[in-house]
Amino acid sequence: MHQAAAVFLLAFSAATQALDNGLMRTPPMGWLAWERFRCDIDCDNDPQNCINEVLFRDMADRLAEDGWRELGYVYVNIDDCWSSKTRDAKGRLQPDPKRFPGGIAKLARYVHDRGLKLGIYGDMGTYTCAGYPGTTLDTIETDAQTFAEWGIDMLKLDGCFSNSSVQEQGYPLMSKALNATDRPIGYSCSWPCYQGGLPPKVNYTILGEICNLWRNYGDIEDSWDSVLSIVDWFTDHQDIIQPAAGPGHWNDPDMLIIGDYGLSMDQSRSQMALWAIMAAPLFMSSDLRTINSGARAILQNKAAIAINQDPLGIQGRRLIKEKSGIDVFWRPLSNQASALVFFSRRTDMPYRYHTSLKALNYTKGTYMVYDVFSQKVQPMLKDTTDFVVSINPTGVVMWYVFPAAGWQVVGSNPGSAMRPLLGP
Numbered sequence: 001m002h003q004a005a006a007v008f009l010l011a012f013s014a015a016t017q018a019l020d021n022g023l024m025r026t027p028p029m030g031w032l033a034w035e036r037f038r039c040d041i042d043c044d045n046d047p048q049n050c051i052n053e054v055l056f057r058d059m060a061d062r063l064a065e066d067g068w069r070e071l072g073y074v075y076v077n078i079d080d081c082w083s084s085k086t087r088d089a090k091g092r093l094q095p096d097p098k099r100f101p102g103g104i105a106k107l108a109r110y111v112h113d114r115g116l117k118l119g120i121y122g123d124m125g126t127y128t129c130a131g132y133p134g135t136t137l138d139t140i141e142t143d144a145q146t147f148a149e150w151g152i153d154m155l156k157l158d159g160c161f162s163n164s165s166v167q168e169q170g171y172p173l174m175s176k177a178l179n180a181t182d183r184p185i186g187y188s189c190s191w192p193c194y195q196g197g198l199p200p201k202v203n204y205t206i207l208g209e210i211c212n213l214w215r216n217y218g219d220i221e222d223s224w225d226s227v228l229s230i231v232d233w234f235t236d237h238q239d240i241i242q243p244a245a246g247p248g249h250w251n252d253p254d255m256l257i258i259g260d261y262g263l264s265m266d267q268s269r270s271q272m273a274l275w276a277i278m279a280a281p282l283f284m285s286s287d288l289r290t291i292n293s294g295a296r297a298i299l300q301n302k303a304a305i306a307i308n309q310d311p312l313g314i315q316g317r318r319l320i321k322e323k324s325g326i327d328v329f330w331r332p333l334s335n336q337a338s339a340l341v342f343f344s345r346r347t348d349m350p351y352r353y354h355t356s357l358k359a360l361n362y363t364k365g366t367y368m369v370y371d372v373f374s375q376k377v378q379p380m381l382k383d384t385t386d387f388v389v390s391i392n393p394t395g396v397v398m399w400y401v402f403p404a405a406g407w408q409v410v411g412s413n414p415g416s417a418m419r420p421l422l423g424p
């Protein structure tokens with residue numbers, strides 16, 4: 001076994017108790033409106049892009065009909081700007097009557113009828129970030145109850161217009177209130193993001209006990225710079241945040257912007273590979289009605305998804321940061337397998353990176369290698385064999401690696417997870 005694997009497994013088994021709602025044992029996958037559609041409420045002039053019930057029904061149709069659902073992309077998530085500017089006579093949140101005339105319960109039924117789940121957005125504070133009614137300490141139970149009655153399956157709770165003491169009380173209280181509804185509702189907490197993402201202000205033990213996922217860092221934007229700044233923050237602080245992740249409780253580096261306007265194909269593969277190796281939630285935020293086939297193929301890459309969804313749920317780490325601008329990431333997977341990402345920060349030309357599995361701390365043995373994006377089995381590698389990977393500028397090479405010995409063993413085949421991809 002990889003030496004570092006033993007350390008991770010120990011850290012994993014020592015992890016304290018996690019939120020016990022049975023949900024999100026692997027990172028949640030789906031679609032979230034914010035990055036692509038923001039707070040466009042101008043349905044009169046921009047009907048294709050505005051936040052209304054049609055947008056969410058359209059995305060549910062696409063997830064159900066275009067092969068996404070079968071791959072695990074099951075959440076259809078509403079973000080800010082869905083609600084009316086006022087609560088109803090009984091003090092409950094209500095959707096904007098013009099843009100959601102059917103109401104949220106009806107939308108939830110539509111989504112559920114297609115084998116999908118519906119997520120909604122709230123804010124632990126006086127207002128949401130876009131200025132809609134927030135959830136204050138005295139409305140937590142009402143709002144949890146309202147969401148449950150509507151048939152909501154996931155809540156993203158933002159943290160605008162509040163302070164640290166309100167957040168410290170409010171986020172755990174919402175966790176309790178969701179539990180008290182008896183409806184399993186995945187809980188995404190933006191709390192750490194508002195407290196700088198690091199101890200002592202952020203206590204990851206507490207987060208793991210009350211939230212299924214949490215946003216550690218700022219919002220993603222539609223640019224490579226934004227992706228890179230997130231990757232940098234997550235790797236610079238990996239010693240703190242990597243041990244916090246595990247089944248049912250995940251670090252969230254924010255949405256996938258693959259299929260939007262800011263990333264090249266190489267950069268899109270980089271985001272997919274790095275999100276997979278970080279065990280990140282995979283929430284796409286693109287227009288699935290018009291997404292191009294290149295972006296679709298990356299988002300639907302079965303091996304990248306299988307790596308992301310590995311049942312051990314151990315977040316990967318950066319192993320090496322080379323002066324040449326190459327970073328190597330590694331993630332231990334079930335069945336003695338592992339994933340490697342060779343990532344180039346260079347901006348000149350494809351870089352030929354020389355290394356060996358031994359140099360990456362793999363133990364003595366012979367390994368099978370499957371290249372995730374070229375979808376090809378590589379020649380078998382001894383740990384000592386020197387090899388070269390050619391990595392495009394701002395791109396990646398991603399490998400699924402497993403011991404060759406087990407490949408022949410029927411029944412306990414370490415490569416069985418890759419069988420459907422590799423063929424008989």
Ligand SMILES: *[C@@H]1O[C@H](CO)[C@@H](O)[C@H](O)[C@H]1NC(C)=O
Nearest residue numbers: 126161162163164165166167
């Ligand atoms: C935090 O906000 C609450 C509610 O608005 C307010 O009552 C409280 O005084 C604030 N606390 C601090 C430390 O600013």
Ligand SMILES: *[C@@H]1O[C@H](CO)[C@@H](O)[C@H](O)[C@H]1NC(C)=O
Nearest residue numbers: 020021178179182183184185
């Ligand atoms: C509520 O919490 C209890 C105890 O942690 C757990 O067993 C139960 O499944 C939770 N229920 C929901 C609906 O989250």
Ligand SMILES: *[C@@H]1O[C@H](CO)[C@@H](O)[C@H](O)[C@H]1NC(C)=O
Nearest residue numbers: 199200202203204205206207
């Ligand atoms: C984090 O919270 C846990 C549980 O309440 C507590 O035991 C621990 O001491 C806290 N850690 C820090 C660094 O404050």
Ligand SMILES: *[C@@H]1O[C@H](CO)[C@@H](O)[C@H](O)[C@H]1NC(C)=O
Nearest residue numbers: 003004318319320359360361
């Ligand atoms: C490999 O393991 C050694 C000894 O534990 C450690 O010093 C080194 O940093 C590791 N190298 C990598 C690339 O993880």
